[in-house]
Amino acid sequence: MSDRPKTQTLDRVTVPADLKALSDRELKLLAKELREETISAVSVTGGHLGAGLGVVELTTAIHAVFDTPRDKLIWDVGHQCYPHKILTGRRDRIRTLRQEGGLSGFTKRSESPYDPFGAAHSSTSISAGLGFTMARELGAEGVGDVIAVIGDGAMSAGMAFEAMNNAGHLGKRLFVILNDNDMSIAPPVGALSTYLSRLYAGVPFQELKEIAKGAVSFLPEPFQEGARRAKDMLKGMTVGGTLFEELGFTYVGPVDGHDLDQLLPLLRTVKARATGPMLIHVITKKGKGYAPAEAAADKGHATARFDVLTGAQTKAPSNAPAYTKVFARGLIREAEADDRVVAVTAAMPDGTGLNLFAERFPRRCFDVGIAEQHAVTFSAGLAAGGMKPFCAIYSTFLQRGYDQVVHDVAIQRLPVRFAIDRAGLVGADGATHAGAFDVAFLANLPGFVVMAAADEAELMHMVATAAAIDDRPSAFRYPRGEGVGVELPERGTVLEIGRGRVLREGSRVAFLSFGTRLSEVQKAAEALAARGISPTVADARFAKPLDRDLVLRLAREHEALITIEEGAIGGFGSHVAQLLAEEGVFDRGLRFRSMVLPDIFIDQASPAAMYAVAGLGAAQIEAKALEALGVSMVGKRA
Template sequence: MTDRPKTPVLDRVKLPADLKALTDRELKQLADELRAETISAVSETGGHLGAGLGVVELTVAIHAVFDTPRDKLVWDVGHQCYPHKILTGRRDRIRTLRQEHGLSGFTKRSESPYDPFGAAHSSTSISAALGFAMARELGAEGTGDAIAVIGDGAMSAGMAYEAMNNAGHLGKRLFVILNDNEMSIAPPVGAMSAYLSRLYAGAPFQELKAAAKGAVSLLPEPFQLGARRAKDMLKTLAVGGSLFEEMGFSYLGPIDGHDMEQLLPVLRTARARATGPILIHAITRKGKGYAPAEGAPDRGHATAKFDVLTGKQVKAPSNAPSYTKVFARALLSQAEQDDKVVAVTAAMPDGTGLNLFAERFPKRCFDVGIAEQHAVTFSAGLAAAGMKPFCAIYSTFLQRGYDQVVHDVAIQRLPVRFAIDRAGLVGADGATHAGAFDVAFLSNLPGMVVMAAADEAELVHMVATAHALDDGPSAFRYPRGEGSGVTMPERGEVLEIGRGRLIREGKRVAILSFGTRLSEVEKAAESLAQRGITPTVANARFAKPLDRELILRLAAEHESLITIEEGAVGGFGSQVAQLLSDAGVFDRGLKFRMMVLPDIFIDQASPDTMYHVAGLDAARIEAKVLETLGIAELSSRRA
């Protein structure tokens, strides 16, 4: 392990209040030490590196100028909050980031009063900060100023504009800091990004530093003349902050977000003088101050553990391809045969594997920015025109486009194919990124075909099946991480819609699995066989439409039927229960059980640990079989 950096100024800081005793020169040194400490910590834990390095000076300046936690600091998304956590009493736990019983990788209300609002999805900060600001206006105790820090990528989402429009209308004191690094996880796309780029592309940034002294009307002399000239030049060059000013915000900037000599006076002046909403436009660099992150294509967005000196990540060798790569290759195969196949993602081309598609078919791949609602309806429009769109969105982010799935896709029976990555529990990102609800919220939509792959080979077949489905919407889900190493098919086969597969025949109890828990079911079946119990095992493949014939046969030929899925209550098992109820099966005494994710949000840990907590591992499946058969006592004695 590399020696940890020496941090004499940081060692004096336990809480943000300690920054008030530091000189500006010491604050600058503190930022340097905070950057080194962040790099050192993430090298041991892995996690989001580049975003935090880009806001080190901003973090120090905000905590030095404002009075947190009375003043509410809301970080958009929260990947960039590691330096903030170090300064707010959590330095002694920073090397537990994203680990079981450790610190969350995002802001979290239950973790610290310095995290007034939890976030892990983007573009919520201005809305939340406006809520705090209006609560202050209404006399809420312990609530001072509200500061939202939002990235330029997150500003591409409609929710940010809804909040700014409302804030401008209300006209109350609110601070929005636009952390503009010209780059979200992927290079930001769209008109908003181009607008921000034009603000400072017309001349070298160094020539505009006078503008960094802030809104002219707020500044003391002698800065006003130089600032006014610079601001006028900016407006002549590129419209300046007029968009934000039209929305009712005073606009300051752009300023160099890594220059404490600019940040501190601008924030101090703004805090002293602001009466209404104000937007401070800070230019930063993701990965700033750490060459391996600055040089990486994603600026070190998310990393495994790494060597501080070289930046080389420590990753275990892979035995099987990831589900994401399997999906990407299968989709490429379909696209090579059909020029109507197009792909849509919402700012996650790498995460969804569509970067491979974009390289091969750049004109048929669309990254729409952080805008899941738009992604879904855009896909619906493509489908209505006869194209074959695959809309690849993580389960946790598809939640943000649910109205559009219902209204624009399902009601119109448009053949949009939803590729749902990160299904189930995801490990270090915890509850905010878990894919727990998609089976439930999609299976209740009329005409929606809902599939889940049991392994990576089946995923290839489901891509082919979705491609062939052209009379209505479909979805197929698959988890994060590597496959199980099964033999891969040369090409995908179209599955019969609503048809499951019998894996092994047994007696007394049948286990019907939906998704990748099938491997754990098979482990449980092997263990049960040693006890003389031989369950029937089936792979459902479809949550909608269900394999009615298979399910009724399992119910008729066994005394017990257990369903298992990587999703919340209301999903696959509930669909099966409805079928059995409608068919009058329960009248004949079938013992029916559903194994689903528990009714809690599960904090970060390894995926194996999370599934143990959820009760969905092989040992718990075995125990459920024994309990259902009424031989739990035997189980406990043998244990």
């Protein structure tokens, strides 16, 4: 295409081995073209732009020095892997990023041998890298050096330090590159972030500490003098690599991650000389080289399609507020009425809407960093201390804190309120970010109240209901994206615990919906009505405790009962089936069907396409009702 950047050097690269034929000067040209190609590609597809732009030179240097795929390059999270994908044989598909049938927005083992470990959740790279390292040490073939690239935000998670502690103990050769851009999704928080800031603010010279004792002399010029001066500056100080070296790593840095004159000699040196675990501290700038990204508050973390010249994003106008903003609105209303209401998130204040809450109540909002386990138990402590904590975490990330949900919250019956965003299928982020399992793993916990909002007004009511539950834990889930456009109350109304609602009375077949598939259920009901079948439509509201009276009435008064939910098997429908079985309803011939997400991980596509794969669209709900009733789909509508 004529509007694509000219990439004469990049055109010579199909796989990383091709970089070996390039001079250092040509590698600089390659990096420039790689940045332009990344910007051009993401302008077409949308996606995670800023993180990739921040590691263009680092990606180039790693692939120029190491020998992937034998050497295993593991990108933590994977937001920054687009330049890596361009250099590893996938350039011809890069404009399919995050599209149905296209490249994943994260690293993916099934996609390429250059992606040795899949990602999308944070802080896993060092653990995985150490696994590869020990596989190599135990004789596994095809494993060379291991390089884990982890961002500064990801280093706030305990798992990263657990892995480093273990790696330091084992003492084997492993390269961990700390990509320190002072910017994760939100500005990184906590003492570690402050520590890293002190490192490069307090040491203006590049500190290249000895890779082996007395080894400053083998470092390439001009690093020798810089290393000596930095080492002298650090005597008696608690900055530098002290923290990492106490964990058993040799620390090198910080170095300029956008200067190939620094990166290439450094990586060549450590590759030639390192014997044990090494941490290389690289300073980068998220969004580097693209002014609109550099100027953005989130440095262009996640963008829609955009105009390359202006950076203006193309977003469809919304007719309804996003669920996330509705949650924030509801929580602010509760906090205005009760000063014990506090909010906790794990590095996702914007994504969960708590940035809006923080503007109104800065002292009552806590971003704990990428640390979901801590977020849950911290919330439990707040609850035990008499506060009313709302722990707002995406469904996919709440999985990381499940032990704490069970042991620190549920067993102690502490009234932590879990606001579960991104429930159900999420579109371009694919299987890794889908909220499929939270109903199943929460509704089996004794004493838990588990709710799902059918629309944005219901979400307001569930925020109010959770605020009022003070004797046990509770959770309410809601999807990504816009609501259905219902009128919102000024403040939510407290719902009766364990009571659903009937929206449409009918006969023969009853739909019992849990969550936002209700709008599709209502479309299916209209289609059935056109066939002369008038179904009952009910919104369960609660998966736990179930509305026993409603479930048993629907079973008693209809030939068929169908549950519909945006979750995996073992959730709402399973609880309904258990109740029906215990009450002997199946003995009397009820035709029961449970519509859930299928037993597969669904690849990225539009949400509508993903729900079509899942079989949870209006047409499929209609077909399920007809099948249950024994009615053919063929034939004239009444």
